[in-house]
Amino acid sequence: MKKYNEQRLSLIQPEKLREDVDFVYRKLQELHPNLNWYISKKELDFKFDSLKMTINTPLTSTQFYFKLQPIVAKIREGHLSLKIPAKRFSKREIKALKNKKGLFGRFEYYAEDNHLYFIENKDSIQNIQPGTELLSINDVPVSDYMKKYRELISSDGYNETFYNHYLKDVFFNFFVAEKGIMDSAKIETLYKNEKQILTLKRETKDKKDLEKDKAEKKRTPEKKLNDYVASTSSYNRNFKFLDKDSTIAYIKIKSFSRTFANKFYKESFAKIKNAESSYLIIDIRENYGGSLYEINQLYSYLAPEPFVLIKPSQLASRNTPLKTNYFRKSNPLEYTLKTLAYPGYFLYQTLNVYKGKDGIAYYKMKESKPTKPKDDVFKGKVYVLINGGSFSASSIISSKLKFDKRVTLVGEETGGANDGTVAGFYSYQKLPNSKIDLPIGLLLVQPNITFENTQKGVVPDVEIEESMQDIIDKKDLELDWVKTDIQKLKANKIHD
16 A cells, blocks of 8 residues: 555656556557447547657656546546546544545535536535535636546546536545545635635544444345445435325335345335336436346336347457456455366356357347346336436436337436447456556447437436526426326326
8 A cells, every 4th residue: 555655646757658558548449349439440549649749747647647537538438437546545544534524525516517516515514505606625716627527537428418417426536536635625615696715624523423323334124125325324225105095106226236136126016016006206317327137127127028138248359258357456365265266267257258140259148138027017107217317227227118118218318328338347457657547348238229329328208407406495307297297197097
């Protein structure tokens, strides 16, 4: 750790940095199954060559990251991104931070273009009101950071909806990696045309806070089933009925984590069947994706007949599944155990690769084979709520459901692409001189649909834009539209 932190701050000579640029491009060409999906080889060649010409002075790995990542982002693959070389902390430092409250992390934010707003302040820190704009941090305009950090984010294709949703969540990750962890910060704010200078301070947690942290770590049966996330004090999955007679069922999924997914869906759809619900709302807004296995499970409760979720997953070559850095981050014991298990791993990976009639290498995935519907499959009307924060697996299931005309999609164009993405499992590359990590997705994962080649996200059937004020006022326009539509359907049934 000490060696890493020292290396992170040391200057690297220009010729070594240019070697790293070449290394990145070479590895992408070798391992990425669809590198020129959104950008031509000629254009990408030019961007990497142009970058090398700008590197004329020594840089730290962090400074180099801020030059190289914007080029990687131009590939327009949401899963493809260099890992920012942030400082690593000792156990003592981590413990000290756990005993203190966050500086910027205690607020909720809203991003719009190059503006960042506070939309929630549960602890009433400095009496900052929801809707207040954060203008500057330590005299540096936030708009400068927003422009800089937006260039670091990879979206899928030419989709624009993802940026604001993701940037509000990762803004301070970039900020801390660049500026370090602070105990205080001077900020300038704007609220109702009035500017104010305030100082935020990192406070020490009191006994009550520490007891709350301890309680949140305890895993109760309810927490397990609904996949409780202690860092956000919220459940990853929620199920409830929205009306007294249980005709409208509602499932909220924040992430397809797979953890206890089978049990959650089995119990939820059993309740829906027992209640004889006619309508189901699935809310995957702000769901950045996750497990293909879980979305396949969910789909099996919605499909009236056997289905195939995704197309065969394309590889760059037959050998790429063996380039996943099998021994990565292994201590001596783990290395020994992995060495013993390697022949089995090698055989498994080799047997799962096959050559298609088109001469392309593919990887066998369970989700590309027919799946039977569950016994408790829901046959009523289904609505799915989506927005620019619906990414990866969320986009794949949305795209498939829309293509199969199984649901009504309500909200905003998804942040993930309609025609799939590159993810699955990864080859973890380390740049030889700057030591920056680059995970490269090895599988082209695409929903089993007829492709539209829009190079954009999944477009909703009913488009609804949510404003910052709607969020502050806790208005849910998408859910309200669905409830109104259901009332109309109910009324028509009565008249029929």
